[in-house]
Amino acid sequence: MNKLNSKIPEGPLADKWTKHKASLKLINPANKAKLDVIVVGTGLAGSSSASTLGELGYNVKVFCYQDSPRRAHSVAAQGGINAAKNYKNDNDSVYRLFYDMIKGGDFRAREANVYRAAEVSNLVIDHYTALGVPFARDYGGTIDNRSFGGVQVSRTFYAKGQTGQQCLIGAYSALTRQIEAGTVTMYPRREMLDLVIVDGKARGIITRNLVTGEIERHSAHAVVLATGGYGTIYYLSTLALNSNASAAWKAHKKGALFANPSFVQIHPTSIPVMNSYQSKLTLMSESLRNDGRVWVPKQAKDPRKPNDIPEEERDYYLERRYPAFGNLVPRDVASRAAKERCDAGFGVGSTGLSVYLDFRDAIKKKGKKAIENSYGNLFDMYEKISGESPYETPMRIYPAGHYTMGGLWVDYNLMTTIPGLFAVGEANFSDHGANRLGASSLMQCSGDGYFILPYTITDYLADDIKTPRIQTTIPEFERTEKEVKERIDKLLGINGQETATSFHKRLGKIMWDYCGMVRNEEGLKKALVMIKELEEEFWKNLKVTGTGDELNQELEKAGRVADFFELSKLLCIDALNRKESCGAHFREESQTETGEAKRDDENFSFVAAWEYKGEGQEPELHKEELKFEFVKLAERSYK
Amino acid sequence: MNIKLKIWRQPNAKSKGRFETYSLTDVSSDMSFLEMLDYLNNNLIREGKEPVAFEHDCREGICGSCGIYINGRAHGPQHRTTTCELRMREFKDGNTITVEPWRAAAFPVIKDLIVDRSPLDKIMQSGGFVTINAGAAQDANSILVNKKNADEAFDSASCIGCGACVAACKNSSAMLFIASKITHLAQFPQGQVETHQRVKAMVAKMDELGFGGCTNTRACEAECPKGISISNIAKLNREFFVAKLKE
Structure with missing residues (x-):
């Protein structure tokens, strides 16, 4: 039986959402107040969902593991947020934004979802502006735009290199207004440890109070996961250190299918690894490639300082390989090109694992002041970390794990395969295919939460207006809570020698080596064996200090790493199964003569949605065929 | 480099806190201040001791989670820098570094270096x-x-x-x-x-x-x-x- 009904509406692409909205059920304001909705996560997707549902009159409960909702990792997005405003008069449109995303995702996303994301993008910009988000402006008082990778128009709205922080503060301020109004109850310092299913529907969650250790039950008529991505599976990544996959993974184990888990974006411009204690890779925004030129010396292992290498001895390899897009090729292409040069021995820095991102020419042309205006805070950040000034010496950069296109499978209504469980933002899989274009994640998270989910969840809840508040004393809550407690006891009871972080580092290395930028069958099979061995060792030799009844950061980490072990296997299985290359998923066996990704549309034009079949069992693959009615599948060329 | 740390330890909001002193060898000057604390905690856990609780998340100076009083200054000695961006190259071999939580009546201590903001x-x-x-x-x-x-x-x-x-x-x-x-x-x-x-x-x-x-x-x-x-x-x-x- 095919479990996947994507519920994509019939009709012309541009009319689908409009027609669909008209068919969705409504709920009157008095009844909305009787309905409870749980939102997990307070990044842009979570905050926007929660505040909007609160504005509509639902009784909303919001959870985050941080001490304040404002700290969720959307805050770290730097470069911008896309919209199809065509403010630059460069012939941009909703259709072009849609097409760039579909192409950027290497034709592995749903047409209807992507079009809708582009369609609501303009509303998102209007709303953030109204909330007081200080987007960069021109002298006449209008909003400025800049360009991003993979596109030929300027449609990116930005606030220096802090667009995520500025948008999140806007979204957070709207959320605090609803908290004050009493429509939203905020539960910070809580971690969701399981999902509660009642009669086949998502009806609540079990959380751990991270301060007291108390295990809590929370019920609702519907649950929304806005829990972000799982890029920290590589240990070193551009994500916040506490970002994790546990909520989505628990939902998966309770029946939500997980789609395209191996589609992971490796961002090309991160500050490279500098020492073995490193805990984090800091991103340098893609926007820097508007003015920075990427190069390596033409001579392998050139010992000279970058500024001493004359122009003719520099290999601007992106401009050479991709003349049409140059330094602004999409992220997956730029990452692989950097890896190719470094693997061939042309990398720079003490490790040979970095390339130059040079602003010399831009500073010469536009002046230091203009560059400082656009990227000042990024340059400062770089200098603090590396000790070098990008105004004087080129930056050194290298790819790093960044964003996960894969996530919980959702239908057009953003509902997972568990009725009543919705997934928004990075936690779902739906809009970015096999590769996300820059500045489209803030756009998608916000569009989901402000303008899509509030309509579709209302349609779902319309059947629930007679369902009284779900009691947390029913056996389903009791049973799930018991399972959660048993697992905590198990983690605390191992009493071995190795820390959770040490296991996480070792797992991350396996994933980076075999399921990172480049994959092949042999490596993936090897990784699966290595992960299983390491996981066994984890359950025998983990050391967690302290108890479960207190603030215990080691226990938090241990639970997350345990889930990463399970998820990492699914990533490898999915990568093994997809024998084509597409977007960020590059299988060495499937490449063109010039080393570009080679898609196999005949056999792999589908979404791979995996079903959990129990511990130790192989997951079952469900395929959602991708039908392209409105665009022609083409080779994704940026040459 | 080798350093000494005087760190405020307080199991929870109700109990009294005190300074504990720790010695740390082989600290790299490239480490961030928080990576230095990770390193200390790794040693403590291996010795079966309770690690130092501190708040952190993005580790790139933007989420605002980290906040430690270092040698009597909020976020330490470097101007316009969060604790997570601070590098150990700002300190010298043999230094003693005093590490405390934010001190403010409105921000009660939750545990060690974590306060309620x-x-x-x-x-x-x-x-x-x-x-x-x-x-x-x-x-x-x-x-x-x-x-x-x-x-x-x-x-x-x-x-x-x-x-x-x-x-x-x-x-x-x-x-x-x-x-x-x-x-x-x-x-x-x-x-x-x-x-x-x-x-x-x-x-x-x-x-x-x-x-x-x-x-x-x-x-x-x-x-x-x-x-x-x-x-x-x-x-x-x-x-x-x-x-x-x-x-």
Whole structure:
């Protein structure tokens, strides 16, 4: 039986959402107040969902593991947020934004979802502006735009290199207004440890109070996961250190299918690894490639300082390989090109694992002041970390794990395969295919939460207006809570020698080596064996200090790493199964003569949605065929 | 390099805290301050001891989670730097480093270096927003904003809510925090509409939550990792007086 009904509406692409909205059920304001909705996560997707549902009159409960909702990792997005405003008069449109995303995702996303994301993008910009988000402006008082990778128009709205922080503060301020109004109850310092299913529907969650250790039950008529991505599976990544996959993974184990888990974006411009204690890779925004030129010396292992290498001895390899897009090729292409040069021995820095991102020419042309205006805070950040000034010496950069296109499978209504469980933002899989274009994640998270989910969840809840508040004393809550407690006891009871972080580092290395930028069958099979061995060792030799009844950061980490072990296997299985290359998923066996990704549309034009079949069992693959009615599948060329 | 650490240890809000001293060898100057604490914790766990609890998340200076008092300064010795961005190259071999949580009556200690900063959220709830529901906005370019105002709004809005200003102030005042929000929103036409209610509500909430008043010592400005200027407080005062006059 095919479990996947994507519920994509019939009709012309541009009319689908409009027609669909008209068919969705409504709920009157008095009844909305009787309905409870749980939102997990307070990044842009979570905050926007929660505040909007609160504005509509639902009784909303919001959870985050941080001490304040404002700290969720959307805050770290730097470069911008896309919209199809065509403010630059460069012939941009909703259709072009849609097409760039579909192409950027290497034709592995749903047409209807992507079009809708582009369609609501303009509303998102209007709303953030109204909330007081200080987007960069021109002298006449209008909003400025800049360009991003993979596109030929300027449609990116930005606030220096802090667009995520500025948008999140806007979204957070709207959320605090609803908290004050009493429509939203905020539960910070809580971690969701399981999902509660009642009669086949998502009806609540079990959380751990991270301060007291108390295990809590929370019920609702519907649950929304806005829990972000799982890029920290590589240990070193551009994500916040506490970002994790546990909520989505628990939902998966309770029946939500997980789609395209191996589609992971490796961002090309991160500050490279500098020492073995490193805990984090800091991103340098893609926007820097508007003015920075990427190069390596033409001579392998050139010992000279970058500024001493004359122009003719520099290999601007992106401009050479991709003349049409140059330094602004999409992220997956730029990452692989950097890896190719470094693997061939042309990398720079003490490790040979970095390339130059040079602003010399831009500073010469536009002046230091203009560059400082656009990227000042990024340059400062770089200098603090590396000790070098990008105004004087080129930056050194290298790819790093960044964003996960894969996530919980959702239908057009953003509902997972568990009725009543919705997934928004990075936690779902739906809009970015096999590769996300820059500045489209803030756009998608916000569009989901402000303008899509509030309509579709209302349609779902319309059947629930007679369902009284779900009691947390029913056996389903009791049973799930018991399972959660048993697992905590198990983690605390191992009493071995190795820390959770040490296991996480070792797992991350396996994933980076075999399921990172480049994959092949042999490596993936090897990784699966290595992960299983390491996981066994984890359950025998983990050391967690302290108890479960207190603030215990080691226990938090241990639970997350345990889930990463399970998820990492699914990533490898999915990568093994997809024998084509597409977007960020590059299988060495499937490449063109010039080393570009080679898609196999005949056999792999589908979404791979995996079903959990129990511990130790192989997951079952469900395929959602991708039908392209409105665009022609083409080779994704940026040459 | 080798260093000594004097770290505040306190199991929970109810118990008394005290300083513990630790020695750490082979610290790399490239490590961030938090990576140095990771390294210490790794050693402690292996010895079967309780690791030091500290708050952190993004580790790139933007989420505002980390906040440690280092050698008597909020976020340590480097100007305009959060604790997570601070590198060990700022210290010398043989240094003793004193590590404490934020000290402010409004921020009770939860454990070791972690404090409760939720009063800052409560201040925001009292008025730190523009009242508009999703869907009600007009086209973004129909609100024109002078570039100078937009840039100033951005500078004010770069506050990350870490609480360093409160910790650095001898009165534990949250004035710079509030001022940055008031100034940010007052630069925009859409923020002007409710600016008087906003400033009164936020200042009243600050007083209610046990933060002190401002006596212009400028410690907040000196320690703010985002370089938010004390001129924001002057603007707050102006907004506040005008609001009161119009009552």
